[in-house]
Amino acid sequence: MNLYKYASPATFYPLAGKLIPWFAALAVVFGLIGLYLGLIVAPEDAQQGQVYRIIFIHVPTAWVGMVVYLVMAAYGVAALTLKTRLSSMMMEALAPTGALFTALALLTGALWGKPTWGTYWIWDARMTSTLILLFLYVGYIALIHAIEDKKRADKAGALLVIVGSVNVPIIYFSVRWWNTLHQGASVSVTGSKMAAVMAQGMLVMALACWMYAIAVVLVRVRAIILERQYKGANDMVGLSMGARGMAGTEMTGTEMMGTK
Amino acid sequence: MKARYKRFIWVAIGLSVVALAVTLVLRTFNSNIVLYINPTEVAQKKMPKDRNFRIGGMVTAGSLKRQPDGLTVKFSVTDMVETVPVSYTGILPDLFKEGKGVVAEGKLDADGVFRATEVLAKHDENYMPPAAADALKKAGRNMDGTPIKSIEAPAQSPTPAKP
Numbered sequence: 001m002n003l004y005k006y007a008s009p010a011t012f013y014p015l016a017g018k019l020i021p022w023f024a025a026l027a028v029v030f031g032l033i034g035l036y037l038g039l040i041v042a043p044e045d046a047q048q049g050q051v052y053r054i055i056f057i058h059v060p061t062a063w064v065g066m067v068v069y070l071v072m073a074a075y076g077v078a079a080l081t082l083k084t085r086l087s088s089m090m091m092e093a094l095a096p097t098g099a100l101f102t103a104l105a106l107l108t109g110a111l112w113g114k115p116t117w118g119t120y121w122i123w124d125a126r127m128t129s130t131l132i133l134l135f136l137y138v139g140y141i142a143l144i145h146a147i148e149d150k151k152r153a154d155k156a157g158a159l160l161v162i163v164g165s166v167n168v169p170i171i172y173f174s175v176r177w178w179n180t181l182h183q184g185a186s187v188s189v190t191g192s193k194m195a196a197v198m199a200q201g202m203l204v205m206a207l208a209c210w211m212y213a214i215a216v217v218l219v220r221v222r223a224i225i226l227e228r229q230y231k232g233a234n235d236m237v238g239l240s241m242g243a244r245g246m247a248g249t250e251m252t253g254t255e256m257m258g259t260k
Numbered sequence: 261m262k263a264r265y266k267r268f269i270w271v272a273i274g275l276s277v278v279a280l281a282v283t284l285v286l287r288t289f290n291s292n293i294v295l296y297i298n299p300t301e302v303a304q305k306k307m308p309k310d311r312n313f314r315i316g317g318m319v320t321a322g323s324l325k326r327q328p329d330g331l332t333v334k335f336s337v338t339d340m341v342e343t344v345p346v347s348y349t350g351i352l353p354d355l356f357k358e359g360k361g362v363v364a365e366g367k368l369d370a371d372g373v374f375r376a377t378e379v380l381a382k383h384d385e386n387y388m389p390p391a392a393a394d395a396l397k398k399a400g401r402n403m404d405g406t407p408i409k410s411i412e413a414p415a416q417s418p419t420p421a422k423p
Contacts, residue, residue, distance in 0.1 A: 046393030047355060047383070055387070081268040118353030118380045124295040162275060166282050177286075179294045179316055181363055186385040194387040 030208035037201035065102035076158035099137035355381035
């Protein structure tokens with residue numbers, strides 16, 4: 001039962017608070033190293049010249065966008081089966097970050113597509129399935145806010161995310177399954193088709209994106225824990241929403257933001 | 261059985277059913293998902309009739325000819341089995357090169373020439389500094405390290421769906 005200890009919002013809240021500065025600091029360090037490797041150390045590409053440098057942001061954001069969705073789906077399974085309270089809160093905290101990174105991947109890809117391919121956008125399988133991923137994120141956020149009852153909202157959201165997770169392998173394998181304009185994977189488990197320093201710059205930038213994503217999600221989940229506890233306490237005692245001071249007794253010194 | 265496990269099994273069943281449904285749908289629409297067809301499929305008349313389609317392959321080395329008007333170019337697209345001549349009036353993307361991947365949209369004329377309305381460069385997944393690319397070229401190898409002669413066409417449509 002020890003594992004469940006950190007699935008409780010009350011124990012997770014202070015743990016997250018302690019972890020945030022570390023992840024934030026690592027994001028800055030990796031970001032600086034990654035930009036140095038990518039913009040200064042790495043040479044230009046034999047075919048694309050300088051334009052290729054967009055991969056140092058495009059590929060990491062696309063990875064984060066896809067993996068965050070899988071993490072959300074895993075939390076969705078936990079929310080539906082184990083009924084751990086923290087799972088739904090983590091899903092809610094992850095969604096905006098996943099949506100942001102997916103949007104960035106689409107945007108940087110479009111900016112890179114014009115000079116290399118000759119078009120900003122084409123409806124090929126890789127790009128279309130990535131756009132669907134963005135819609136799934138936005139759909140999840142809209143869905144959980146459209147349902148008044150928080151428990152039902154969480155359940156519906158978890159279902160949507162689990163069903164939508166089928167899309168992630170489609171994005172990943174689309175360049176192998178179908179003819180697409182988007183090229184195949186340069187870096188995969190079987191090896192890299194990039195010069196070493198380019199691949200290193202990309203991986204360090206990916207680490208920076210990950211550290212940033214984790215830090216931001218932890219900040220957001222703390223806000224969600226406070227918000228829900230405050231609302232829950234008010235509902236139970238039957239106080240009006242304007243009442244103060246019920247929920248945060250264990251969390252002194254934290255501002256009760258986020259409630260109207 | 262614990263209720264927790266029961267719920268887990270339901271989620272697993274649900275997810276497999278959705279995955280199966282999506283697989284079937286994607287297989288059915290395979291020909292619509294494919295962005296382009298390759299010259300072999302053109303030779304087999306597997307393209308849609310009376311409507312624009314895209315062909316993809318490699319620009320045949322030595323086939324690029326600029327026309328006197330300065331804007332029209334003629335080249336041929338090959339998948340190492342079949343070759344389709346292409347005519348295009350417009351600006352080519354920077355990465356358009358002989359021996360590199362290309363995707364062109366247009367229609368096939370009665371005389372067998374593909375009249376392209378749009379030409380896009382299909383980029384490959386190799387990234388390396390210019391010096392390394394030169395060294396490979398001198399050694400007679402492609403960017404992925406294979407000898408230049410055994411080069412494969414980039415078009416790798418697994419199975420062309422029924423027309």
